[in-house]
Amino acid sequence: MDSSLQIDLVPCLNDNYAYLLHDMSSGVTGIVDPGEVGPVVRALEAKGYTLDFIFNTHHHADHTGGNLGLKKKYDAKVVGPKVDKARIPGIDIPLSDETWKFGNHEFRAIFTPGHTLGHVCYYFPESKAVFTGDTLFSVGCGRVFEGTMDQMWSSLSTLSLLPEDTRAFVGHEYTASNIRFAVTVEPHNEDLLSQRQLVEQLRQKGQPTIPTTIGQENSFNPFLRPFVESVRQSLNKSASENNVEVFTALRLAKDKF
Template structure:
């Protein structure tokens, strides 16, 4: 990873992750999806940083709850999805499917509707990092609340095509429960079986399972694998079913899990 972009995980609320970003080459600092104020302030003060930007992937309160307090405290600018600009507290810079400069780093806002109609993910190509909010989780994906199954599958497909060594920083620590479900869909996936043991050890120590990587997720995340024969058989769907149909079946199964 490009050492000039430092990334630090900041736990918020019950199981949310915000991410502190610091570009050492420019001194610019940001926070991705601050669900609350206090943990972010503590992280900033421990480093001696001033906050320049707040980056929101979507409008839900557990990702934007800290916006206004942090904006007031640091006079920071709020960056968020253009489609949802009316629902992002304090938004200054709306983005969607476009590039923007975070310090000396190119940031690509990737429009990923499905979980919400305006969701975006933030991709830093040089640093090989993507912040996926509630679109992609490790071994899982977000619920489809506002968009369609077609949109969500398209959004996940877009993320799956990023370079395989891209680190994915997701919005929640849902990995253990996601892996349990994933094993019901693809029980013979040995990469997934091995990952289950890794996740269990990390959680037993109270450690995060994040970041994951795009390559890792492509190898075992059922929501990225609707074209796989075993996944289709688990969903009782034939080889002629399209990927959206299979994806929707997996998502409905997970909703009831």
């Protein structure tokens, strides 16, 4: 793994996570999804960094609320999804499904519509890291607000095919509540039950449950597992129903949970 990309978690608002990125080799620094200004400034000052780039996965205010204040303070460039450029405050660099360079690190902006129409995730293959915003959560996924269930399942499927040791840095600390739902779907999933124990211990200590990995999520996140027989049985879905139909049933059940 290329360890020269330093990643620090920055809690924002009630349960949001922003991520401070620092390329140790070039000195370039970025922040992913700053929901507010204060915590990011404090994190930068603690490290002695300035800010070069602001990355947004989507336009929602709890992920972009710090854009303009941070841009003004540091003269940072805002990077965000091209489809949503009219809704990203202060955007300078709109990206679609393409590769780009952050310092000496090449990353890919992966188009992942569903939660919003323009959502992107940022994948750094050399650092084995992906920033998933509100598309993929640990043991969960985002609500489908603007896109379709078909789009959301396609986006999640794309993320699930990343290398299993890819660390997923997600947009919110929702893991404990997601596990409560997941256990109702797969009550005998040993990986899930082990993860529940670990998450309970972490949260009791006030510690984050992030990052997770793509491999872990494939083993216990029900939203990545609509093709699994035990998931289908819990939803009374037959083998003839496609994965989108099963995913839709899961998402609607979680919405009401």
